[in-house]
Amino acid sequence: MITLWELKGRGGRRYSLFSWRARMALRHKELEFESEPVCLTDKATIEFSGGRTVPVIRDGDAVVRDSWKIAEYLEHRYAEAPPLFGGEIGQGVSHAFNAWVDRVVVPAMFRVIAADVHERVDPADADYFRASIEKFLGTTLEETRAGGDQALRGLGRTLEPMQAALKRQPYVCGSRPAYADYILFSVFQWARVMSPQEVLGPENPLCAWRERMLDLFGAFARNVPVA
């Protein structure tokens, strides 16, 4: 059995977007895992991993930290299971796609949901979260809430290329979902778990894609504690 260390939110929420990438990758590879929730401020629990951030997995003797490294590990260790990348080119382009999502889509979503996330992190993490996110965004949580409409329009502009792509193919990876879908989906699942806001208009092609993602693996991502 694989163990996944991941962030713990209020009410049993598992909110780390990077952990959702690992969760979806594990299910894609048809692997069972048990969740070990940890606080953002609890660095001691994951010291064995050699780092200070989750997600971390332990699979037998192997310990792997960082969502991208976990995906690479699973792809090569479980090569006979359904592919996450499908070869070197798929892996390379997925890595470049990962850089775009992390550096453009994640900050755009953070501007929309930061104050909601703050209300739902573990109480032990609330002050730490506020300080680090206000530094990252260069603004207070109260100001992000006041600027919500503008942030939502910014997120819409950021996502426009994916709306166009998902009009022409059902998944980021083509006719079936694979790791690049989980990269993008993790941002929406983070919002779904931690914010009561609907971040997509109903006519947005990303809505239908998000529903398809929530249906995967027996509605694995749908049936979790949410905002």
Place this chain on the structure above:
Amino acid sequence: MITLWELKGRGGRRYSLFSWRARMALRHKELEFESEPVCLTDKATIEFSGGRTVPVIRDGDAVVRDSWKIAEYLEHRYAEAPPLFGGEIGQGVSHAFNAWVDRVVVPAMFRVIAADVHERVDPADADYFRASIEKFLGTTLEETRAGGDQALRGLGRTLEPMQAALKRQPYVCGSRPAYADYILFSVFQWARVMSPQEVLGPENPLCAWRERMLDLFGAFARNVPVA
């Protein structure tokens, strides 16, 4: 012998970025081709293709129009030659990447080089080009030139995720170049052929990648008429 219909600029320039995607894909597949330059305003010459835009290729009985469709055609028709996508996942993610480049990177580059491009299109196309690009950008060519510094900063911000990705791997597609590299490279080659501006700072990781791209296939993209 494959024939490629593509845009004709002044002084023998081949400037269409979409045609550069087809050119690089043809060379990647180790295929020879002959270039048939056409004007932007000359729709009659390519009427046989069923459309009004280049690039178009003719390969024996097959006629294929649109750079993405040309790449798909070449990948499947010449499956034994080096892969452009390397499977369905690579093709799907490359398609999503294509949407981002076309909708975000291309407009950002256009704001930097539009006035330079206008000076180098075929004289027969100059008025048509000005009217269509001023409509697309919502500004005059003279205004784009005046706002050049701001446009260059906007392009830099847009490219930031690719700078990050290319610090960690030598090509967009991983350790070797493939179609997603040609998608992004086409935007730089367009600028190189049509503008005397250096659009990248010397310390930018994209510079070294661009040099590697220019070296491919016996410096195929380097040894062409440029601005």
